[in-house]
Amino acid sequence: MNAVWTLFRSNLRTKKVQNVLTTVLILLSTLLLATAMIVISNTQNLFSDMHSQTNGSHQMLMLENGLHDPKSVKQWWDVQQGVTASEMIPYRNLSGITHHGKEMNNIYMFMMDTPQLPITVDKLIGAQGNVGSAPEAGTIWIPTSLSYSNGIAVGDTVGFKTGKSTFELKVAAVVVDMPFGAPFTRNARIWMNTQDYKELLQPLQGKDKYMMGLRFDNYDTNTQYWERFEQQLRTPYLESKMEFESISSFYLIMNKVIGFVMIFLGAVMLLVALFTIGFTISDAILANYRTIGVLKSCGLSSFGIIGTYIAQYAFLSIIGIIPGLISSQFLSKVIVESSLSSLKTNRSELSVQGDFTAIIVGVSVLALVILCVLFYANKARSVQPVQAIRYGMSELDSNKSTRRLRWNGHHPVGFDRLPVTFVIGLRNLLKNVKGSILTLLLTVITSAVLVFGFVFLFSIHSIQQTAPSWGYDNSHIAVDVFNKAALSHTHFEEDMLSDPRIKNFGWIGEATGVIPSEPSERPGISDTPSMNVHLGVADGSYDDLGYTTLKGNNPRLANEIAIGVNVSKKLNKDVGDMITVYINGKKHSLLVTGIYQAIANMSYSARITADVFKEDHLDYSNAAICLINLHDSGLSDQVAKDINRKYKEALSAVTQKALLDSVYKEAVDLLIMPMSIMGLLFIVVTCIIIYITCRITIRKESKTYGIYKSLGLTSNRIRASLTQGIVALSVIGALLGIGVGVYVLPMLLENILSYYGILEVPLIMHWGGIMAAAFASIVSTGIGSWLSSRVIAKTSPRILVIE
Structure with missing residues (x-):
């Protein structure tokens, strides 16, 4: 046990930079996954809680064309067990509204003749101002969706166009109005004083329309009620009806999209982090093959060696997971509050709950890291002490290496015919195949994520074209x-x-x-x-x-x-x-x-x-x-x-x-922050992983680079050669990533949007922006490679050769 503890401390002390960067990877993976899970769960919970608090309707009946008698409809639903029906509220439609002399476009209003409160279904929750039994004469109540998105506050005067004239009313309160208060909605219920309604709207051409909300004790049984209702009518219900799915859809759609993207990217980031950990462990075992053989010959068991790696990465995981979970609480709160602002009131903030969800995510990440370490560290069991001490590797690998060197010596086209800078970069890629594969995969993923994020945001911003x-x-x-x-x-x-x-x-x-x-x-x-x-x-x-x-x-x-x-x-x-x-x-x-x-x-x-x-x-x-x-x-x-x-x-x-x-401006504003954060995180992760993998390969090849320096090659020329090779590989990965970001990732998004009626997401291919997004992944790769090679410049050729 003492030997395991000594090795554990040694690994932490001698690989400080690598350990710090691995911890950052785990932190970022945890941050994305936990944030996504908290956002999705809270979006549904906050909507459901407010819907229950307001006794929100599951269906909204709008009798507009006089095809059914409002009183008969109201009477039938009132006597049904298991259903609560609201008042049959008269209203008129208007579409012209001004604020501070500026006309607001694309807003369609239901001017409501407010009944005496409390309302049995779709209770109005005051967000700003005082909500009494009814609006006072000359005043109105407006929904949060209209107020927050257009900057209308309590005390402001709003003008309404009736065609013949314009009348003005003062905003006395802002209310949470569940059926017509979702983000992006262009419909708004304006709650008027009864006397104002009679004087200002009833003289206008046309008749009153009526609106009534239905809340079912068990929404799944609504079909049975409607069958009996239409039997009573002896005809289908012929007026307008808004279903619960429509009421809830725009409360939930944005965070579902954000949550889906974050879960997908978080899972990808975690897989990359696990692969990097596995690569690091495999390389550590190969680099310390002779040391492991000596330790085994001294009596240290394979389980003790494996336990060293488990202890190391479990410790690093815990250090990364805890701040990741704490940060996810703040990030998820920002996302939820921005996307569900219409449910927010001055009297109560949106209560974002996610402690239990965060703990589950953290435990899952820790378990996956430990399983990954077990899988890769298990290679230490195959280390044979005699072969390790004699060859520094297994005898089979030693024979393969010898044959490879002999074969390369007789190859008809040698590296001597190519530029030195090119040869050094190419040799680094060919000799470290696993690291090269990781670099290629990482740049594919990063460029795909950046390209998809850009294309999606640009398509929403430029929706006029599609x-x-x-x-x-x-x-x-x-x-x-x-x-x-x-x-x-x-x-x-x-x-x-x-x-x-x-x-x-x-x-x-x-x-x-x-x-x-x-x-x-x-x-x-x-x-x-x-x-x-x-x-x-x-x-x-x-x-x-x-x-x-x-x-x-x-x-x-x-x-x-x-x-x-x-x-x-x-x-x-x-x-x-x-x-x-x-x-x-x-x-x-x-x-x-x-x-x-x-x-x-x-x-x-x-x-x-x-x-x-x-x-x-x-x-x-x-x-x-x-x-x-x-x-x-x-x-x-x-x-x-x-x-x-x-x-x-x-x-x-x-x-x-x-x-x-x-x-759609509001949708773009909501998407910019989380999409930008995720893109930035992937750029950082790419830089970190490339730094780790290149640092490992440079350490293995330190003697070779010492020989290069002793022969007259400058440190900067060697570093440039290595960076050029990595950048060339990342260019290939970026090109592949463009295809994934443009064609593959949108197919995953379509699975979510199909519920909302979009089977084929209309995307706009701005190739200048796409190439710039992909180029960002190449730059991050180049920076990570260049920074990792600083050790070559800092170390003298003599020390490198001795090592």
């Missing part, structure tokens, strides 16, 4: 009509047709479609439940407006429909199948002509043409958005300003870039 692949249109300008009474469609269209700058335009509206329950064709499988889908309605050509499909085509005729990928999967429908859809209470049998992906509504949506309504002799009047394409996209800002100036009382024209930026 908008159709995310389910959006590809038009240049979107015109939102907020006052239909003040706009003559005929006059507006004549102006658009006469403007030489405009290439084409079309109208897009919305409707709710209900796909009724269908009996299953397979025995033992339950019937397909009825499904509410968001319908896009085009009065014009989808293709001209830039909408695309993954499969098939957009609808062109009245009997055609294109469906989202999640609708296709859930109903098992493909191009060429017929589908039954209730639209405004009318039953339609439509032919599926295409399947598309869309992040909006999680692809639980479909596209039809306005001709569907014209077939029933209906005047489709919900087309409130006109999409405009220009001959020159560079004129988008000017054309939008001209339209706004001419029709300022009826509509708002905004460029597509402004609309997309309003949604």
Whole structure:
């Protein structure tokens, strides 16, 4: 035991730099893995806790078109056991909002007639200001998602456009509003005083709409309730319905993406660290082969020698794991609070819990390190004392080495015909095959990670270029009509047709479609439940407006429909199948002509043409958005300003870039920090591992480099030769890593985004940035190699030769 302890202390004392860097590797691996696990678990837990605290709804019914009697719907759900129904709350829609004189684009508001609190379902939790029984006259409550993302604070005045006029109300409180308070949402419930609602909104054209939340004791049983409800109605439920999956999706999506990337990269980093530890142990055994033989001949058992390595790396692991776990608490808190800021209030911070999760990660990392050490250190058992003392290696390896030297001596093409600098670098790579393989793998991984991170961030930042692949249109300008009474469609269209700058335009509206329950064709499988889908309605050509499909085509005729990928999967429908859809209470049998992906509504949506309504002799009047394409996209800002100036009382024209930026700028801001941290960590890890492996090989070849120096080669020339060889190998690895980062890693991300309706992640290949990202891995490799060779410059040739 005393011998093991002595060797343990010797290894720590004589290999200080190598031990420190190994500890840093374990620390960084632990940091990434623990942070990812804490982020994922807390994201779900914080959402679930707030959802329970507010008695949040699992489904939100929006009765907008008068197809069902609100009182009858309310009465039926009120008497159901196991379901809690909220009040049936009246509301009106508005889409024009200003703050400090600046109009906020792409925000659609539900102006709510606030009932007396407390509300039974979806209770409002005060984040800022005082939440009483109801907003006072002249004031409103707004959700945290609207407040935090647009800088609206308590006491600010907000203006609302009704078309005919604009009215202003003062923000009295900011509230956590679960169904419409997720990050990135463009919908917001504005809670008004009842008297204000009656005076300001009810005189406007149109009728009140109604909203009601349902909370189930057991959400899994909701299908049974809906079957009975639709039997009572004697028809499918024909109005809008928002499911729990849609409510929760945007609370969870960002941290799921971040967590997935961090777990993947953390696991890769840990595997690289384990491989490096194994490489170091294998090299240490070979380098100390004769010493191990002497120790064995003196009576030290193989287990004692193995125990030395176990003690060393267990000690280093504990030193690295503890600060890694502590750091993960702070990093995960920053990520969670930034991505779930809409759940944060001034009265209570987000409570990030992760002690138990962190301990599990730490114990797992320690166990993996010990198993790795056992596996590689077990080679010490095969050391035979006599062979070790005589050859410094096994007799078999000694014979192989001798044959290799003889064979190289008779090789027809020798190193003497090549430049000295090239020969030294090449010889270093060929003689240390394991180290060269590790270097190649590491640069492949690092460049792949950096390239993938850059491509993903750049693609989200430049989403305008791939908008159709995310389910959006590809038009240049979107015109939102907020006052239909003040706009003559005929006059507006004549102006658009006469403007030489405009290439084409079309109208897009919305409707709710209900796909009724269908009996299953397979025995033992339950019937397909009825499904509410968001319908896009085009009065014009989808293709001209830039909408695309993954499969098939957009609808062109009245009997055609294109469906989202999640609708296709859930109903098992493909191009060429017929589908039954209730639209405004009318039953339609439509032919599926295409399947598309869309992040909006999680692809639980479909596209039809306005001709569907014209077939029933209906005047489709919900087309409130006109999409405009220009001959020159560079004129988008000017054309939008001209339209706004001419029709300022009826509509708002905004460029597509402004609309997309309003949604995805927040996503980019949330992704930049964790992705940058992970990229920086991999660069550091690459530098550390290359330093360790090169330092080991230099120590083994110290005598050779001493001979080179004694023959007249300068230290810098030797160091440059070694670095050039490593850099050349890393260039090959970086090129391979580009392929992995561009083609392989996005496939893993698609597995997560497929749940949200994206089967093929639309990526933009900016090759200048890709090459720069890959070059960063080459630079880190070169720096690690150059720094590791400082020992050559510091040591005299005589000492090197003697060693």
